[in-house]
Amino acid sequence: MKNQTIEWVLAGRRQRRRRWILVTCLLAAVACFLCCAMLLLGSTVYPVQDVIRALAGEHLQGVSFAVNTIRLPRMLAGLLAGFAFGLAGYVFQTMLRNPLANPNVIGITSGTGAAAVFCTIVLHASGAVVSAASVIAGLATVLIIYILSRGKSFAVGRLILVGIGIQAMLDAVISYLLLISAQQDIPAALRWLAGSLNGSQMHELAPLAIATLVFTPIAIVLGKHLQLLELGEQTASSLGVDTNKTRIALIASSVCMIAIATAATGPIAFVSFLAGPIAKRLAGVGFSNIVPSGLVGVNLVLAADLIGQFAFEYRFPVGVITGLLGAPYLIFLLIRMNRKGEL
Template identity: 45%
Template sequence: MRETPANLGADPGADPGATARPAAVAPAGAVTLAAWSGPDSGADRRADRDAAPTRTAHRLHPADEAAAVATIRGARLRVRARTTAVVLVLAAAVTAAFALAVGYGDMVVPLPDLIAILTGGGSGGPRFVVMELRLPRALLALTVGIAFGLAGAVFQTLLRNPLASPDVIGISAGASATAVTATLTFGVSGFALSLSALGGAFVTAALIYGLAWRQGVSGYRLVLVGIGIAAGLASVISYQLTSSRVTEAQSALVWLTGSLNGRSWNQFVPLAISLAVLLPLTALVASRLRALQLGDDAAGGLGVRVEAARLALIACGVALAGVATAAAGPVAFVAFVSAPIARRLLPGRGAALVPAALVGALIVLLADFAAQHLISSVQLPVGVATSIIGAPYLLWLLARNNKEGSGG
């Protein structure tokens, strides 16, 4: 039998004096030691590592990165330009409506004469009509619309609910119930009546906020609680009207509808002073509104004290609605529709506070003009005209929400 040399298959470059080891035969399918511990195993591992896919972040090419930045910047500029254009158009429309309210009526005042009167000139009948009858009413319509529109935008944006406006969740009802009770029961009038309406708005807001609190305030819970409180306050108002004399109840009912009839400088001056304080204060606290739109957790992560910011914004919204209600009564649906209309005009989905205030002013000015001249022999309360706009919108919004909630 032929013997196989012991060094058969040995590495020719190995040391001849070294003892050769016979190669072990591995069974089929087994992994030999040389597969992972041979002399080339380090190079194999480096090759495998280099060939394996890596999870390193891929940086954009400088040209692509510059193009992306330019695209984002261009989109922001377009949104800003569109917002500025909308604000300017709304401001022009409000100015035109204001001039129409002051210059047109049974005595038409031409624009040059109107400008002369407003700048201190003019005399006789036209000056008296403009300065004592029309101008206070138009200024009151302007400021009431701004206050209601801004209050509605604050509430709807803060609570992320289109139904969360002061005239729906009971804030206006609280001011109305307090004012009617003070008038019909205690004979309060003038500035004391305005204070009672403002106090009623704050007391009602505190009650709604307290009842809606469950380790925080949910928008839907606050709306439901507010609607329930408003229903209870409506019964209080009805009782006051039915238990008082007819003449007193009639004047209170006109005020409850929301009216600018017979208003003078005595109602405008307190409202103007109140807005001179509330508008800058609202602008200051509204800087936290954008963070609150992201949700409580996200706002807290951005360093916002959520409950303190929410309480400050609600206080500003209640004060705006309260002073407007004290001046002109609860003019229906102005706070409810102003912000949605403003948002439909804007490209973004922000709070739209300034456009909402301008839309509110435009609605009240046009509604009061229509209420004065729609029927020649009768001056309707401005709340009648605003209800014609707001009631169909409320029904449409409820129907749309019901359809979305049922998956239809």
Template identity: 35%
Template sequence: MNRLQDVGDGSVALAMAGGRLSVRLSRRGLLASGLMLAASLVFVLLSLTSGDYAITPGDVVRVLAGGGDDMLRLVVLEWRLPRACLAVVLGMALGISGAIFQSLTRNPLGSPDIMGFSVGSYTGVLIVMLVFSGGYAETSVGALVGGIGTAAAIYLLTWRRGVDGFRLVVVGIGVAAMLSAANVWLIRKADLQVAISAAQWAAGSLNGLGREQLAATSFCLLLLLPAVFVLSRPMRQLELGQAVAVASGVLPERTRLFLALVGVALVAVVTATAGPIAFVALAAPQLARRLSRSAGALLLPSALMGGLLLVMADWAAQHALGFQLPVGIMTFNIGGLYFLWLLASDGRK
């Protein structure tokens, strides 16, 4: 039984499973989450209506309710809906992963990238493309092997009677710098056409993805969700400092290891599906934090913000400019511009 409970001080607790799991949100956070959810829905609907084959909102609602002719059903249900849902799901995974890493490193610039995942997966993909001339499936495997291998290497190099957040960041920078130098060199040595298609993969794109990828990706992410739930409480304890966490019964090293594992796994799923989609994991927790005016990196608002950012970016990448861009380029621009604007408007206050 889930129940919402007003616990005073302007916040609301959502208790589940007989009170063993509970989420506490401020009223402001709840309002912000509602807004992000609504905005995501608007952009999903917008994605369903826009395209070469224009469809009115009324028709979309009719198709979703089970009506409409075959052509409408094909375009909305088979082509556009899976992609829009995929954008939301992948964005949510990135948002959660970013929140985990910002909490883990206690650094607003912490993101899954400190585990070198996107750089390492790019190295894997480049090798697959240059040496084995692989297709979508091989590329995904290359991305996973490269990314996970890099993350593991960074974790092991950081380990020294425990993993310290600061050391993790520095080792991450070092390994990522080596790999990106190798990537630039590989790109330089490659045939121009191969290099361009590798760069297209590296931009991150949802082009050509549909129902199959949505099913596979959602399945993987659902498997990870319980782990996220279980880890959310020790994560908050760790944010209060190692001593407080230990005093309240949290095992810091094990918690950090599991947090890093889950964070990397989330990014791995996204990267294997769509390539490294930049900036969402970095920006989503920050934007969510500002919207809900809370101190730490909150998982739920971060997830919602990630989903909103990516569906917005994917819509803009497809329809805003008159030509299709890889969505990763759009996330760079939307995330970056919004970040700049927030910084600037924050300063005027």
């Protein structure tokens, strides 16, 4: 009987692993398809062979400029930022055991956004300065939220409420910066605040690419500890996890990624909020969904950008489309949590 039970457990684990691998491969395939669509589609649809030749460095009149200067940076910005937003959202939601505990809702994105707007409008800085300021502001926002939400014991609900208050305050700061800014700076700032891939340039994506390559392996390595943290502080500690060091490493990695992504593309709404639950529903439980969540984030951003470009009479920034997708889910989640008494 004992051996039969062990076989059942192992069979269930193998089935979950096969599902995880299948879903991850399918998400990666969809991401590759959307990347190709981003390169092929535009005001002019170029043949596949011409796009490949342009990417290989061959100069083709019209094609090389459109593909290498406009479409490729736009696609890479969506790819990298989507992965960063999806990964960071999953880490926060899993670590704090609450679907509302993501960077969009608890104010981290607003903190990085306020720093980026200040550097862009007031200091007229760009590139590495904006990225550095965004990371510092994101980490400072996390620290402030943690300090203000501390009581006799740690409570996720208190942290979320404090984060929402901090977000409202930082949004007010952003509004004030827009009011005092020069009139010619306002349209670009508003497009950036909506979350947009327009105007992405290759040299501006270097910090985001480096952050993704550096911090993604850290998050993957700590993924097994993240699953234990989801069981609770005491359970994770009893299983040998250094909860403080693990939480600090995960928060620092996630904040750095999402801060640099926000500096590059603006705060693309609800991607970090939606990616984790979608990945968990598709890939199931039992294995870390860090990579699937990042891939879901990529697919959400790229698909939303294509919809915003071609599905309507007017072109909309990617953040408008993701906002339309995420807002109804947020309302549904709040209603469900209220019925369960979790609010």
